[in-house]
Amino acid sequence: MQVFGIRYRNTQGTLMRILNAVSRRGIDLPYVQATPAEHSHTVTLLLEVGPKQTGQLRRDWQAIVDVTEVRVGSRLTAMAKPAPNWTPAYPPVSAGGGIEAARTASA
Amino acid sequence: MPRGAEIVLGCLRAEGVDLAFGYPGGAIMPLYDALEGSGIRHILTRHEQGAVFAAEGYARATGKVGVAIATSGPGATNLVTGIADAKMDSVPLVTITGQVRSALLGTDAFQETDVFGLTLSLTKWSRLVRSIEEIPAVVAEAFYWARSGRPGPVVIDITSDALKANMDFAGPVKFQPPARPEAHLRDGFPAAVIALLETAKRPVALVGAGVKLARAIEQLRELLDQLRIPTMATVHGLGAVPAEAPYYLGMVGMHGTRAANLALDESDLLLVFGARLDDRVTGEPTRFAPHARIVHFEIDPAQLDRARTCDLAVIGDLAETVPAFSNAVRRVSLPDWRGWKAIAEGPERAETDPRGLAQPTVRLLDELYRRLPENSVVVADVGQHQMWAAQRYRASAPRGFITSGGLGAMGFALPAAIGIQLARPDTTVLSISGDGGFQINVQELATVRRLGLPIKMVIIDNKYLGMVRQWQQLFYKRNYAETDLSDNPDFVAIAQAYRIHGERLGEDSMREVPLGGEAASLLDRFLRSPEPELLTFDCHPEANVYPMVPAGAALSEMVFEE
Numbered sequence: 064m065q066v067f068g069i070r071y072r073n074t075q076g077t078l079m080r081i082l083n084a085v086s087r088r089g090i091d092l093p094y095v096q097a098t099p100a101e102h103s104h105t106v107t108l109l110l111e112v113g114p115k116q117t118g119q120l121r122r123d124w125q126a127i128v129d130v131t132e133v134r135v136g137s138r139l140t141a142m143a144k145p146a147p148n149w150t151p152a153y154p155p156v157s158a159g160g161g162i163e164a165a166r167t168a169s170a
Numbered sequence: 171m172p173r174g175a176e177i178v179l180g181c182l183r184a185e186g187v188d189l190a191f192g193y194p195g196g197a198i199m200p201l202y203d204a205l206e207g208s209g210i211r212h213i214l215t216r217h218e219q220g221a222v223f224a225a226e227g228y229a230r231a232t233g234k235v236g237v238a239i240a241t242s243g244p245g246a247t248n249l250v251t252g253i254a255d256a257k258m259d260s261v262p263l264v265t266i267t268g269q270v271r272s273a274l275l276g277t278d279a280f281q282e283t284d285v286f287g288l289t290l291s292l293t294k295w296s297r298l299v300r301s302i303e304e305i306p307a308v309v310a311e312a313f314y315w316a317r318s319g320r321p322g323p324v325v326i327d328i329t330s331d332a333l334k335a336n337m338d339f340a341g342p343v344k345f346q347p348p349a350r351p352e353a354h355l356r357d358g359f360p361a362a363v364i365a366l367l368e369t370a371k372r373p374v375a376l377v378g379a380g381v382k383l384a385r386a387i388e389q390l391r392e393l394l395d396q397l398r399i400p401t402m403a404t405v406h407g408l409g410a411v412p413a414e415a416p417y418y419l420g421m422v423g424m425h426g427t428r429a430a431n432l433a434l435d436e437s438d439l440l441l442v443f444g445a446r447l448d449d450r451v452t453g454e455p456t457r458f459a460p461h462a463r464i465v466h467f468e469i470d471p472a473q474l475d476r477a478r479t480c481d482l483a484v485i486g487d488l489a490e491t492v493p494a495f496s497n498a499v500r501r502v503s504l505p506d507w508r509g510w511k512a513i514a515e516g517p518e519r520a521e522t523d524p525r526g527l528a529q530p531t532v533r534l535l536d537e538l539y540r541r542l543p544e545n546s547v548v549v550a551d552v553g554q555h556q557m558w559a560a561q562r563y564r565a566s567a568p569r570g571f572i573t574s575g576g577l578g579a580m581g582f583a584l585p586a587a588i589g590i591q592l593a594r595p596d597t598t599v600l601s602i603s604g605d606g607g608f609q610i611n612v613q614e615l616a617t618v619r620r621l622g623l624p625i626k627m628v629i630i631d632n633k634y635l636g637m638v639r640q641w642q643q644l645f646y647k648r649n650y651a652e653t654d655l656s657d658n659p660d661f662v663a664i665a666q667a668y669r670i671h672g673e674r675l676g677e678d679s680m681r682e683v684p685l686g687g688e689a690a691s692l693l694d695r696f697l698r699s700p701e702p703e704l705l706t707f708d709c710h711p712e713a714n715v716y717p718m719v720p721a722g723a724a725l726s727e728m729v730f731e732e
Contacts (some may be wrong), residue, residue: 073350075297076290083291118475126472128295128315129348 064094065117066109066136072129073104081106081130084123088116103131171336172688174302175181175204178266178328181309183209184342187237188213189228189592191221193248196281198268200333209311213592213621216613218245220585222252222720223611226261227589230572231547233385235262235316235689236589242268246327247288251579253323253583254292258576259406260335260383262321264312271331272300293320299721308665309344320470321383359484359491360498363441363465366482370439372510373399374462376422376451379406380444380469384488387568390443391415393496399507400437400514402430404445405560405575409672412566419514425557428728431513431719435726438460444468444488447477448576457724467491473630527713528558530680531630534707535562537685538600541697547572547590551583551607553637555630557715559602581610584627591623598626598697605631605658605706615668618702625702629661632709640714644732645721656711665704672704 094109225236420427452458665672
């Protein structure tokens, strides 16, 4: 798992463009958190990607007009667990399932 | 006080727009109501896709921003293919769509679609405008992003109440781009590239559309004249390098020349100038240029490393990086690559002349090209005829060969030709389509007729969706599933229904050596006519485009027959 921190001006659609760069590659989004930060916003993503995809994503994000900074952090595993009370909408999972079970179900 | 619609048009004029293509409808009616006297000429096409392709043609032929206008809902969704096409091929395009009034947003109102949402992944930038006050700043910003860096499409979706409202208008504003982290050239450029050149034994250069977009053609030609290394072009790079240049090997890629594909495959250093390196250029990406180190000159960092990781990225405007490199090259003594050039350009690698079933069609293209005045524009649709047209193209007009390359959108050529002809009224515009693609936007014959545009339209009629049929023949055991168009209409009669003169030419006419007087006269008359003309040519149903790199194969594995 790789953690990405992206700072952006919170203009129309910028967050969606950031997320779309991930979804168009068929990469799951197990963890997303967007928060206001000073005069801009920051979104933190945790993704299962290799080095080549990391580079491509970083450059795609940097090409988005209102993205101001992209940081690639160290690999984290703890954050991969879904937040409490959070269940992926699709595919449906049992109460005790969690994200790994969801992946298995969709494989 | 002016209405929002008038402010939109005033802002467009301030951006230099004097021509727009569109199709009216409910939500955009206020804009159309304000058109007269705005200083903007509006071209009514017969479908919104025709409008957006025409705007693209205008932009591709001039380098200016193309403008397409449509209403909400189906009008906007009909623009989507053109928006995607502009994104893929880096075409500066502003699309303006009407939207339901702001109070109805999100209610599934009549002709409401989420245009902003559905075009997010296809645009460089977009805005949903809900109030009149936003209009001046949004239009200014839209044009800035459409033009800047790697050009591309933007969408302005404006609610009808914003178009109808009134406000004091102090005049168009200028967009001040926010500070952005700039990509920096790697330390040591251009020395690092020269160091790679000095040790290279088999260097090659690959030229893409970016050189044209950056208006760096002359600088690049100067550089290549110094390097004199084997050089090839992508389909969008055609014309950037003179075909008669002694180092030019032709088009590279799936239907590239034997010499270009083999040289690239054997190279040990690849200099890429403004090309995305998509899979139609690279063949199987993991086997692309397997022995080469890659230096990628590119303005858009997002285009790097898509096929293979490059060894050195030279990020920046090619109008600056190419001359900088050229100046540096002038000061050093580079190795002698004559031995490598002799191999790469050797007679055994001469361009394959596609004989057999395709020969009459290829001959027709050669005969047409030979008769075209200098600086003519060829616009090709998508399919087999597109690749034949690209393979045979020899002119060196920078914006002389236009096609839908990245998206491969059938139906592109005819409406694009309208935009091109309007942009360059004194230029001969030759539109080449297949029988399938021509029917996708055939309704634009009405636009051609209304405007009296002297476009020369050629239909290569093989009574199939030819490129799909070729793949079915080669890779699906000749299962020609749903590609048969043998019940095509009479295209000459269709042209006549639109009051356009049409003629038919059989393929036997292109077997005569020298060309028979009747066929020669017909082609002369066709190209010299001051009126729109249509020529339909009977192509053999099973003519194929060769060479061909099969899907998943390396460039070196091109095939020349079934």
